[in-house]
Amino acid sequence: MNEFQEKLVHFTWPEPKKSYDVVIVGGGGHGLAAAYYLATRHGITNVAVLERNYIGGGNSGRNTTIIRANYGIPEAVRFYQHSLELYQTLEAETGRWIMHQEKGILWMAHSEIGMQQQKARAAINRAFGAKTEFLTPEEILKVCPEIDLTGGGVWPVVGGSYNTEAATARHDRVNWALAEGAMMRGVHVHQKTAVTGLLMEGNRVTGVQTDKGPISAGIVMSAVGGHVTSLAAMAGLRLPIRTHPLQAFVTNHYARTFHPIVASTNLLFYVSQTARGEMLMGAEIDPQPSYNYRSDHHFLQSCAFRATTLLPFLRDLRVLRQWTGVCDMSPDYSPIMGKTSVDGFYITTGWGTWGFKAIPASGEQMAQLIATGETPEMIAPFALSRFAEDRLMADRGSAGTH
Amino acid sequence: MPELNRLPATRIVSTALDGAVWPENRLVLRTAADELLIIPPVADVSSVTSHDPYAIVVEDASYAGVWLGADEAAAILRRHCEWRVTAQRPQFAQGAIAGIATKLWLEADRVLFVVPAPYAVEFEERIV
Amino acid sequence: MRVIVDQKPIPFAPGDSLLVAMLRAGEHPTEGGCLCLGGDCPNCLATVDGISYVRTCQVAAKPGMVVERHPADGYPLLPDDSRHRAEVHAHNHHCDVVVIGQGESGRAALAEAEAAGKQAIGLDVANGQEAIGIYSGPLVVARTAAGMLHIHAAEVVVATGAAEIQPVVPGSELAGLFTSRAAEQLTAAGLDLGRVVAVGTPPAGIECELASGDLLRFEGEGGRVTAVITQSADGSENRYPCQTAVVGLGLYPRDALTRMGHQLPVRAVGDATREADLPTCPGEGIICPCSGVSVADLERIWEQGFQEMELVKRATLAGTGTCQGGVCTPYLRSFLLAKGKTLQPAFTARPVNRQLTLGEIAAGAHHHPTARTALDGEHRRLGAKMERSGGWWRPWNYGDVWAEYWAVREAVSIMDVSTLGKMIVSGPDVLELLERLYPTKVSTIKNGRSRYVLLLDERGYVFDDGMICKDSDTQYTLTFTSGGSSHAEMWVRDWAESWGLDVRILLQTQRLGAINVTGPLANELLARAGLDNPPPYLGHIEATVAGVPCRIFRLSFTGELSYELHHPVEQSVTLWRGLLELGQELGIRPHGLETLLKLRLEKGHIIVGQDTDMDSTPRRLHHEWAIKLDKEFFIGRQAVLRTNKIPLDKQLVGLEMVGQPAGYAPLEGGVIWHQGNYAGIVTSATYSPALGKTVLLGWLYLQNGELPTEVEIEGKTARRVEVPFYDKEASRARA
Incomplete structure (x- = not known):
């Protein structure tokens, strides 16, 4: 009766071992993807993924599922375009339905300067492999006839950029397809297993302490979201990360008619329709750092107001549910991936509001790092050491929104 | 639509505001621990400057305001004020109203709404 | 009295809900399913007056209401538009206690609070007052027939009772x-x-x-x-x-609001606190009518390895429909208890508890306001194209950007620069404060003089620029960029307080209007306005101009002779009109931001935010001259000393296009290439009529340790040149 039920994925939950070659802390998309690519690309399967709650229960299961590559610096455009392409083939590769739908994302501009910025975004995207065009208001209307170009008489739309390959996928399905793919090849995933400490010998990590006992490991990788600074502190590392809540909400289900993903550079909201027909909306992060998961009225009120300013038909849709995740924000709005100054301790973090779209590429690249011991060229610019080396990956193209 | 007008005032930033004395026919709004807004302006500020030679004293018309009757004011607050204005009168209060930083001087039968003049037009539109 | 159900009028009796009216007429709002009339199940949902997913049991029938059944197969359609619907208002209510639910226990709780002398309010779903959520505050948001109600209470009592098990x-x-x-x-x-x-x-x-x-x-x-x-x-x-x-079949407490209010001053009374009856999960049947999930589906998903409550929900979608688990939660819990031998908690309780439209939830919201200078009306009257910039409405141009440009370069022009951040700092510790905040030697600025300065953060990155003007030994005037002014105020206040320095601070951006008078005939205009002795370059004086008392700063962003006239904001219009009138014979016309961006670029002046990035050290900006590292301390000094030791990777440079037609300017933000490799980004670009060529600023990466001398932009050659492009000797600004 319900075509959207998961019918293909099968999980296996073995008993934990005392030791693994690789222990990945965090059973969200990034941790599961690293395990999946270790198993499928490198044949490394003596791997455990430790998840303190249930898999995909953090940001991987709370995000707004947008996949796009329209970033603002060459290194990021290349990385996210690679991720977008891995997503395009993930269904075929895993044989699992992740509900991948190519939709295109519109970023609307509301001023001369905003328009200039979107033209520049399109130019830099095209230069580094992402398919982004600049659209006039008339062209925007062709992509999304529902938009009120007058912006409610307050925020007129003067143009926008359009990343044509942008897509959505069902977040849970991505997590599960990767988890199952790893499990099928021998990777262990342990839910309800919280890491409480790191086992160290000198400057080397040798395993993890968990609430179910110690597990030793050749390499420990942190794929923790939200509390990554706490885990890194166990290794004596201080991360330049601040954690902020990010909220979202969905409406009831409607017969699918709304095609693109729509975002506004000034009004800072974004809207898309899920495969099941819910309208899914979000906005910028909460300004104050916090680990609070409590949903907030002001966010819902303000985001609904801004979204209905440009998409008036939304006014009559009913809100079904709102929720909150927490985002690890780096100072330059770019992720942090790679080795750390502690031997055997690798990290993938700083996923801010752009973690979901990076899951396959981050997993693939981190797996390559673990397998070879060498940092792949694609993620080398995103090393933690860049902050000490004054080599920021300042990406205002990613700041503020999903 | 209520129309806001610029409010000529004397604005003082000083560490010696507590003991200062002002003419009775002035509104004296203590907008911060070290800041006063006196409407309309006063000529003699020596009760501050004699104690604080570093006081900043300026003529200031950067705020705009409007007096509204108590009922009309209450209706506006009910619509646009998310924080609690206690019943005591007279009273000074400040915070966001209709999304704009506002100062209130509340008397028994009327209320003065004060906003930064650059936002006066939008404020007028919002409280209709 | 009739309502219209799928085009068919049906009568209703006073007091009927839509559902009761339909049942009275032998109609059923949906295909079927057990009806609860309590707002707990999804079996009476329909589209009412264009809004779908309305529980008809919760809506009082009114004459002429239009009810449409949802499609039997699939979902209702997205509405076409709704901009003609009346705006929903929000009302705020402040009280001591709010009681949600006015059944027996709710009425008792309300009476108890009132008896204790508390201001209390009760929300009665029978009167159409539906609590949609409890938020921090605590804030209870309710939808009512009169609009949205935002109740700010010290305490919340949840008396929502219990739902019947389906x-x-x-x-x-x-x-x-x-x-x-x-x-x-x-x-x-x-x-x-x-x-x-x-x-x-x-x-x-x-x-x-x-x-x-x-x-x-x-x-x-x-x-x-x-x-x-x-x-x-x-x-x-x-x-x-x-x-x-x-x-x-038993009762299940309506505890979603209580759980939503976890760790807030929220308590439940009556049936909302009762223990849940857990029905035995049957061998077959639909446990989630919203998403169409059967017991067989649960069995299958359990076998697939989905065994946590949340994973079962996410994999089957049970509990994600309109009733948000109202029907399925008891059965899911008993199913998982039977399978896994542990009783798992219900899903996290999330708002909204009762659904409402985006139009309703948005009630009371506003966009960020955009500030208007005192000259806003003047600009609009002159036909200016207005743009939002840095939180202000500003004139972008007055219709002819090149005429504005030539007025500055060859005659005289004025611009409204009232948006500039302006601050007075006074006190015995003012010099100490400024020496610590700024990388320049503030002590060498003399009375009546000004200096261009950068503001650095602790990491040595430039985040704002402006002027320091010395008024007296214990008072300075500071200026900041228009968009950076609020942040700068916070910055100055935070540090003054952290360091415990004895200063008084007044941000007077909105108190003072500012008009920039610029162009070779600026002196002539000021003389006509009554000022015969203007201040020297980087000096400032007080004087009357066109009858308006002004503080006159001589400095130049346009590259021409320029004076910034700071004046009481209530006299901006007088000054503006006076200058325009007095300058008529001199060819005066006002210029907007678009023109200014070109003028300053010809002079190579950076705009913080446009030409700078998050990691712009003074060295990368080629502004080392603004940093006095021999000072003992200023914010960012340590970071600058450290980063200066790291080999330079990129620099903001001046470029000019080689052999391009007049009027051509590459895209700002476009890519710079060097021998086929990525070499940087254009930050500013304009065609310069005065120079007869196209000039740019851009970030250029060093290639093999050297800044390239020739690069490609948009497939064309550009050459690296020294800035400024225009009037290298600054003879015009200093004239």
């Missing part, structure tokens, strides 16, 4: 099924339920046959129930023919 067996999707309370309400409303069979606890005051044994299934014909089948303890089946089946 039947989950084969046939539970038939019409003609009611919970006990629903049956009681319908009977009280005068509806004839026909032959009634009751399962479990029977309804009060209704003549009915009691079915003994455990409920096994419902049988029906044409979508309506015709019999209740139960199973006795010995395994035999009993068949009870009926026209209506009424189920009393």
Whole structure:
């Protein structure tokens, strides 16, 4: 009766071992993807993924599922375009339905300067492999006839950029397809297993302490979201990360008619329709750092107001549910991936509001790092050491929104 | 639509505001621990400057305001004020109203709404 | 009095909900399913007056209301538009106690609070007051017939009672099924339920046959129930023919609001606190009517390895529909208890508890306001194209950007620069504060003089620029960029307080208007306005101009002779009009931001935010001259000393296009290439009529340790040149 039920994925939950070659802390998309690519690309399967709650229960299961590559610096455009392409083939590769739908994302501009910025975004995207065009208001209307170009008489739309390959996928399905793919090849995933400490010998990590006992490991990788600074502190590392809540909400289900993903550079909201027909909306992060998961009225009120300013038909849709995740924000709005100054301790973090779209590429690249011991060229610019080396990956193209 | 007008005032930033004395026919709004807004302006500020030679004293018309009757004011607050204005009168209060930083001087039968003049037009539109 | 259901008028009685009216007329709002009349199930949803997913049991019937059934297969359509619907208003209510629910326990709680002398308010769902969520504050948001109600209370009492457990067996999707309370309400409303069979606890005051044994299934014909089948303890089946089946299967507390209010001053009373009855999960049937999830689906997903409550929910979608787990939660919990031997908690309780439209939830919201200078009306009257910039409405141009440009370069022009951040700092420690905040040697600025300065953060990155003007030994005037002014104020205040310095601070951006008078005829204009002795370059004086008392700063961003006239904001219009009139013969015209961006670029002046990035050290900006590292301390000094030791990777440079036609300017933000490799980004670009060429600023990466001398932009050659492009000796600005 319900075509959207998961019918293909099968999980296996073995008993934990005392030791693994690789222990990945965090059973969200990034941790599961690293395990999946270790198993499928490198044949490394003596791997455990430790998840303190249930898999995909953090940001991987709370995000707004947008996949796009329209970033603002060459290194990021290349990385996210690679991720977008891995997503395009993930269904075929895993044989699992992740509900991948190519939709295109519109970023609307509301001023001369905003328009200039979107033209520049399109130019830099095209230069580094992402398919982004600049659209006039008339062209925007062709992509999304529902938009009120007058912006409610307050925020007129003067143009926008359009990343044509942008897509959505069902977040849970991505997590599960990767988890199952790893499990099928021998990777262990342990839910309800919280890491409480790191086992160290000198400057080397040798395993993890968990609430179910110690597990030793050749390499420990942190794929923790939200509390990554706490885990890194166990290794004596201080991360330049601040954690902020990010909220979202969905409406009831409607017969699918709304095609693109729509975002506004000034009004800072974004809207898309899920495969099941819910309208899914979000906005910028909460300004104050916090680990609070409590949903907030002001966010819902303000985001609904801004979204209905440009998409008036939304006014009559009913809100079904709102929720909150927490985002690890780096100072330059770019992720942090790679080795750390502690031997055997690798990290993938700083996923801010752009973690979901990076899951396959981050997993693939981190797996390559673990397998070879060498940092792949694609993620080398995103090393933690860049902050000490004054080599920021300042990406205002990613700041503020999903 | 209520129309806001610029409010000529004397604005003082000083560490010696507590003991200062002002003419009775002035509104004296203590907008911060070290800041006063006196409407309309006063000529003699020596009760501050004699104690604080570093006081900043300026003529200031950067705020705009409007007096509204108590009922009309209450209706506006009910619509646009998310924080609690206690019943005591007279009273000074400040915070966001209709999304704009506002100062209130509340008397028994009327209320003065004060906003930064650059936002006066939008404020007028919002409280209709 | 009639309502319209799928184009058919049906009468209703006073006090009827839409659902009761429909049932009275023999209509059913959906295909079927057990109706609760309590707002807990999804079985009476319809589109009412264009809004879908409305629980018809919760809406009082009003004449002319239009009800449309949802499609039997699939979802309702997205509405076309809604901009003609009346705006929903929000009202705020402040009190001591809010009681949600006005049943027996709710009324008692309200009376108790009032007796204790507290200001209290009760929300009664029977009056259409639906609490949609409890938020921090605590804030209770409710939708009411009069609009949205935002209740700011010190304490929240949840008295929402308990929901009746729905039947989950084969046939539970038939019409003609009611919970006990629903049956009681319908009977009280005068509806004839026909032959009634009751399962479990029977309804009060209704003549009915009691079915003994455990409920096994419902049988029906044409979508309506015709019999209740139960199973006795010995395994035999009993068949009870009926026209209506009424189920009393137990109660489940309506605790979502209480759980939402976890760690807030929220308490529950009455049935909302009761322990949940956990029905046995049957072998078959639909447990989630919203998402169409059967017991067989649960069995399958368990076998697939989805065994956590949240994973079961996410994999089957049970609990993600309109009733948000109202029907399925008891069954999911009992299913998982039976399978896994542990009782798992219900899903996290999330707003909204009762649904409402985006138009309703948005009530009371506003966009960020955009500030207007005192000259806003003047600009609009002159036909300016206005743009939002740095939180202000600013004139972008007045229709002819090149005429504005030449007025500055060859005659005289004025610009409204009132948006500039302006601050007075006074006190015995003012010099100490400024020396610590700024990388320049503030002590060497003389009375009556000004200096261009950068502001650095602790990491040595430039985040704002402006001027320091010395008024006296204990008072300085500071300026900041228009967009950076608020942040700069916070910065100065935070540090002054952290360091415990004795200063007084006044941000006077909105108190002072500022008009920039610029162009080779600026002196001539000021003379006509009554100022014969203007200040020297980087000096400032007080004087009257066109009858307006001004503080006159001589500095130059345009590259021409320029004076910034700071004046009381209430006299901006007088000054503006006076200058325009006095300058008529001199060819005066005002210029906007678009023109300014070109003028300053010709001079190579950076705009913080446009030409700088998050990691712009003074060295990368080629502004080392603005940093005095021999000072003992300033914010960012340590970071600058450290980063200066790291080999330089990129620098903001001046570029000019080689051999391009007049008027050409590459895209700002476009890519710079060097021999096919990425070499940087253009930050500013303009064609310069005065120079007859196209000039740019851009970030250029060093290639093999050297800044390239020739690069490609948009497939064309550009050459690296020294800035400024225009008037390198600055003879015009200093004239």
